[in-house]
Every structure is written in structure tokens, then in C-alpha cells.
Amino acid sequence: MLNHPCRTNDPARANLFYVPFYGGFHMSSMGRETNYTARDELAVQLAEHVEQQQPWWGRRNGKDHFMVLGRTAWDFMRSDRQQGVVDYGSNTLLNLPAVRNMSVFVVERHPSEGNNQLGIPYPSYFHPYTVDQVRDWQRKVAGSNRPYLFSYIGARRKEGVAAAIRDELMQQCSESEHCMLLNCTADASKCSDPKEVLRVMMASRFCLQPRGDSFTRRSVFDSLLAGCLPVLFSRHTAYTQYQMYLPENTTSYSVFFGLRKVNIEEELMKIGSGKVEEMRKVVVDLIPRLTFAHPNASGDKGFEDVVDVALSSLLRLVY
Secondary structure, eight states, rough: OTTOOTTTGGGGGOOOOOOOOOHHHHHHHHHHHOOHHHHHHHHHHHHHHHHHGGGGGTTTTTTTEEEEEEEEEGGGGGOOTSSTOOTTOOOOOGSSHHHOOOOOOEEEEEEETTTEEEEOOOOOOOSSSSSSHHHHHHHHHHHHOOOOOEEEEOOSSSSSSHHHHHHHHHHHHTTTEEEEEETTTTTTHHHHHHHHHHHHHHTEEEEEEOOSSSOTHHHHHHHHHTTTTEESSSSTTTTTOOHHHOOOOGGTOOOOOSSSSSOOOHHHHHHOOOHHHHHHHHHHGGGGOOOOOOTSOTTTTOOOHHHHHHHHHHHHHHO
16 A cells, blocks of 8 residues: 555545554454453554544544454454353454444454455465566466366364364365365475465366355465365355455356255366356456555556455445
């Protein structure tokens, strides 16, 4: 945003105001604090500061202010009214009245209570400087040889619905000659290697994307940037999260199975090659808007990235 061509140092000319608060760092540093007042103190001070000491807040009562949080919304929505609910170290930032007046970009919004929350893609591995680099990547992705019908990259979970789904996906993938499995439980080092992750995804037509520790997972965006069609098992993994970035017609770029038990290989085999190519073209065309350009890229880089889409979408929402 510092390099954005629409940035101004004159608040009288500004349509939007960015509130630079590193909420994720704050949440991580205070997550073990058992005193809730101390845990929430900095968030409360922030809300009081922008509301009481920033003169431009009053112009629209904060409606033209926005924040960006690099963690899921759940980490900032602790409710002290819910007795016996584990808070996972969360604070009350997103429940504060002043913050609820702002717009807040998060990598995962609350599906039913996040009216002022806007889902923004997880950063992946590709951070281009120019539109030429984007086009080169799109050509590489579109022309990639994909010998595997589908793939799964992930680790097991210990309990709950996520654990059951992941166990089932691992079993089906390991038993299919058409699936490429990268087991992050057995070999975590490969799963943290961008080249290895992209190698698997670019060799696959479909990528299985169960929910992560919460509804969403970064791997969805890794797969989209690799031209691998995501197979989803919860609507909240993408469809209710990233409306600014993904097509309204969800079947144009993804496959949805939900929680019903299916033979994944058989179901994916039913999708004809022509339809697969049509879906991949949609995904390849999405790549620029799902990309975080390199921070040192010039303001006239030649394409709209995640930040550009976020700001233009926010302007339409506010005005």
C-alpha cells in the first residue's frame, strides 16, 4: 500500500484510512495471558485512540477506516459470555464497537457474525514485480503436464470432523494409482518446501482441500496459483469467505463434495477433459487477483493483485 498510486498524505483527499495495527503479533504475544483485561489492553487502547484522538474518524464514524489481520477472525472474537468455551488465547478486538464500525480484512472471516469482515487470500509463494512475470507464470501453469487425476497434501489431525475427513482422504489417495500423496505427518520437511508442494500440485488436475485447523487453509490458494482445481468439503473453506476474489459460479473453478462419503476417484473421473480444461482456464485467469505482488513492485506494475482488488472493492462498499 505504501507504493499504491492512489495513496495520499493529505487526509482531506483520502477516501479510505488504513489503521496499521499488527493484531496477529499482539495476539500471539499475549495469548498465554490469563488476565483478560491485560490480554485485551492494547486492543482497547487502539479503539480508544482512533475513536477519540483521530480527527478524521468523525467524518464517517469510522466507516471509511480499515484494518488488516494476518490471522483468522476467531482469534479476535472472544466472548466472555460463553461459559466453558475454550478461548485459544483470543482477544476481543473484533467485538469492540469502534472496530465493528471499520472494515477488517482477515484470512478467514466469521461466516455468520463477520458483517464487517472481508476475506482476503492467504499469501502463497508467487510474488511478481511485473505483469510479464504474471503472464509467464500463467503460461507455465496452463501448459503443465498433469499425469495425476488428483493429489492430497496434508497432515493428520488428532480428533474431530477434520481428523475423520483427512484420514479418509489419505486412505483413498494412498489406494489410488491416480492420486499423488504428500503426507505431511510422515515428511513435514517436504510440505514446507515450496518447490515440492508446487511440483505435486502442478502434476495434478484436482487438489483435495479439506478444512484446516479452522474452516480455511492456505493450500487452497497454493493450488489455485498452481492451476490445480480445488476439491472442497466445506462451503466455509472458500465460498463464504472470498467473494471479492472468486467467481460467484463456484462450479466454474472448483468441485464440492461436502461431508458426504464418496469415492473421490470415481466422481472426479466423471468430469470430462473438456470441462476440466474449461475450469482450469478460469483458474489461470484468476491468478493475478490471487497474487500478492512483491512489496517493491512499482505502482504501475500492470495488473491488479490482492491489494488492488481489496481496496477497489472496499471503496465500492463504503461509498
